[in-house]
Amino acid sequence: MSLTVGAAGAAFVWLATPHSREIHSAWDLVAKLIAFACLCFAIAVFPRTSPRLSWLLYVPFVFFTGYLIPRISWFYYGDGARAQGDSFYTHLYLLLYPGIVLTVAAAYRIGGGTPGRCLKVMATGVVIVFSGFLDIMWQVVNPVAIPDVIDAPHINLFTGGPISFGATIVFALAHVPIIVGINLLPLDRWIGRLLGADPAR
Template sequence: MTARDESPLSRSLLDGTATVGRPGDSGPRGRRRWARHLWWSSLVAGAAGAALVWLLTPHTREIQTPWELVAKLLAFACLCVAIAFFPWVSPRLQWLVYIPFVFFTGYMVPRISWFYYGDTARAQGDYFYTHLYLLFYPAIVLTVAAAYRIGGGSPGRCLKIMATGVVILFSGFLDIMWFVANPVAIPEVIDAPHINLITGGPISFGATILFALAHVPIVVAINMLPLDRWITRLLGTEDPTPVR
């Protein structure tokens, strides 16, 4: 049995041709014509934002100003919306998921590998950091969500997948596991730019664990939200379509 708020939206809803109807209504009303433009306009905005972030912001580990982080998250959010509202949902379009493999194999993996094998002096450590966390990890999150959406996943669930991926990254879990998974000593304090932005400076290893655990309720709350129900109302219908 499918939950009411977890049903994928039909193509007619996403392309703006669906209408709002209530019991007793005799005709269509409340059509959301802008809905058909949502996915591609978000894609254009996200791609442009990502290009501007890559070209205009410094490729450093440190976050110079909070606005840099806001710009990066905004560009990523636009790409998330583009994927979540991609209108042509069909397993026959699985070939689209091959495109990220070309990006990973043709650029990301060779580039990241070079930082280990070629830049032995670690002269471009900041570039390695930005390639790994600004490109590689977000690309993985977007690829997983795109595969889910193309396979028939609902927009709401796609957004939950991508939001959860972002929260896990910023939760401090990675910063903790770096010292657990690698043969290094556990430090007294952890200096992570995204954590420092909230706490005002480095915090102890134990405090970082508490910081990460504090994100568990956030992840649970995100995945409990009735996003698909809200989306169907936003786009112009009160009746979710059945799972295909």
Template sequence: MMDLIRRYLWLAFLLLGIAGFAFVWLVIPREPEIEKLWHLYAKLATYGCILGFIAFFPNRLKYGHLLVYAPFIIFLGFLIPRVSFFGVTGNVIVTNFESVGEWYTLLYLLVVQMINFSVSFAYRMGGGTPGKTIKISLLATITLFSGFLDLAFYTINPVEIPEGGLIYAHHIIVFLGHAPSYDETIVFALCHIPLFLLVLFAPLDKWFQRISQRVQSRGKSEAAISS
């Protein structure tokens, strides 16, 4: 019985966490104020269940390191586009254009990359190999600059594609030389799939091991000659 509990404890936490998240997201008002104390307890209980899922998740899976990349899909496909939407419609750009640069830098260059590095570092500290650690960070970065985020902005938010059908994504403009259309952005994103797969299946750890062995072999040879 105890062995069964240990084996599936993570799953129980996961199901409770999903239920708690759905309740918090759909039932509790999205207000900065805490109107009722049980709202706070519900959020803390949900947090505890999700943390329990992470803590007891079986980490001996062949491709388990790819699950570390999975949250970036939600982050770049939903959270950041929504934050961007509220930043734009909240008149950050319209009424205070001078703050756009700082807003962009804080959101995209600091918040996104700090999460990228934090997740990668946590994976490495948890025993991840150098190659897989690099892959997690690179896959997230490729997803960020592929155009996936720009397409998600017009998909999940109640906004229409800009007049003329052009998407002013500067990281795409620098490659194409012009603002891409919505369809061109889709093609641009799809063109990143080969790069994504290349990083995914690259035997980085084997390469690092060979380099290390060559360095050690050369060091031993030099030591033998000097002696």
């Protein structure tokens, strides 16, 4: 059920919401997160420990190499004279990064990971990308001057507008206790109680 809802939600996000770096309205972000959460839950409760299911892990490779990476590469190699910031951002952060998170979690689940720990892997991946860590490291690893302010839509949503580079570091560090807290949650116990079953199944 969650896989169906997640797939339908992903289709809705792709077809009916703006492909843009900016967050035009809160419901845009909510729709994306709900669709992603449903896909996360579907992977977390997916049947595991069957060698016959390992072939499913090849599917993301086909998607990445058959569409996503060639499409992202086009924005640099094929159409470098025309900036396509929104399309590049959409394919990189709305498809590639979530795809990596879901693929890692699926591999962990099929390899024997419990539903709760799968959810922790995926939630941690989401918190890291929204924490501001990427925005800080973009300035550090690239040959650019450190800016006075960081203007990132996912940070602006909480702060009300651009914040200083130092404040962005504080913003990112504030997510460390959140990540620790997520990974300390007894999710498998809660899932077991909710489903009335062995959480490892």
